[in-house]
Amino acid sequence: MKKFLAVLLAALMICVSFVACSSEKKSDDTNTDTDTQETLTMVTNAEFPPYEYKEGDKVVGIDADVAQAIADKLGMKLEIVDTKFDAIIPGVQSGKYDMGMAGMTVTPEREQSVAFSDSYATGIQSIIVKQGSDIKSVDDLSEKTKIGVQLGTTGDIYAKDDFGDEAVQEFDKGADAVQALLAGKIDCVIIDNEPAKSFVASNEGLEILNTSYAEEEYAICFKKDNTELQTKVNGALKELIADGTLQEIVNKYIKAE
Known part of the structure; x- marks a missing residue:
């Protein structure tokens, strides 16, 4: 009888240990999913209010909010890098950054270096x-x-x-x-x-x-061969325009006169 109880107790301990390990592994897997979330790097020049400017060390403005909304749609983590305006296109062109947003207008000269998204705003x-x-x-x-x-x-x-x-x-x-x-x-x-x-x-x-x-029309620039991201961003922009999110962002920074 004692031998039977000992065997039963050992079996129960193994079962408890297995459940605990399974629970711990599931928790680790969840953390790994979060930690490995793909990053979307947006480069800008934070000297262009209300499209991009700084509050303390943080880049804020229309473009920052639109980029965040796009990243959310794509299930990506947004990272914003601030640099000189004339360094944006070379940085995107080289693949250093995923995309550039800085109240940037599509011009024939720029189209020789980078690809552009659909327009998301009109500038004067x-x-x-x-x-x-x-x-x-x-x-x-x-x-x-x-x-x-x-x-x-x-x-x-x-x-x-x-x-x-x-x-x-x-x-x-x-x-x-x-x-x-x-x-x-x-x-x-x-x-x-x-x-x-x-x-x-x-x-x-x-x-x-x-x-x-x-x-002129503002758009987002990408490396020419990054057509996959360009297509995904255009899709996200269409959704943001259709559901009114983009207009809400603009209204937040530009009040009707």
């Missing part, structure tokens, strides 16, 4: 001048006008095409161009409308001309 290039400036419209710009732009932006590209390299002064940041305008070193700044409104609101003595310089 505006002109900032000092109040009382002789520049009243786009027609007042010429090869003799000192035009400030952010390096590598479409404002930079368009201004050089229209007025020549000598008329254009490039700055790493739009804010630096605005400070040069305030100091009288340049006559105007060509930059996207939403950042322009932020700069004018925070600097007295500036205004935006009523006439826009150009209108």
Whole structure:
């Protein structure tokens, strides 16, 4: 009888040990799934409010929120990297980053280097001048006008095409161009409308001309051969547009006037 009880007790201990091990393994497997979640790396230039800017060390804005919504749709973990604007395309082109979002316009020149998603927003290039400036419209710009732009932006590209390299002064940041305008070193700044409104609101003595310089569509850039990610992101964008999420994100940062 004692022998039978000993055998029974041993069997019970083995059973308990097996259940515990199974439970522990299941927990480990769950943690592994979380830890190995694929990362989606988005590169930007956080000098372009309200599309991307910093609150402390965190990059926030329309593009950051849209990228997060895309990552959620794809079941991926989002990582945002901040760099200079003119380093975005080379970084994506080399495969260092998965995609670039920075209020970026599709142009023939850029299409030679990277592929683009469907458009997710419309941008307007505006002109900032000092109040009382002789520049009243786009027609007042010429090869003799000192035009400030952010390096590598479409404002930079368009201004050089229209007025020549000598008329254009490039700055790493739009804010630096605005400070040069305030100091009288340049006559105007060509930059996207939403950042322009932020700069004018925070600097007295500036205004935006009523006439826009150009209108354009914003899109996400990818390495040319990364068609799988491009297709997945386009699918996610379609869903975000259809369910109203994208418009909610825009409304969060751009209030109706």
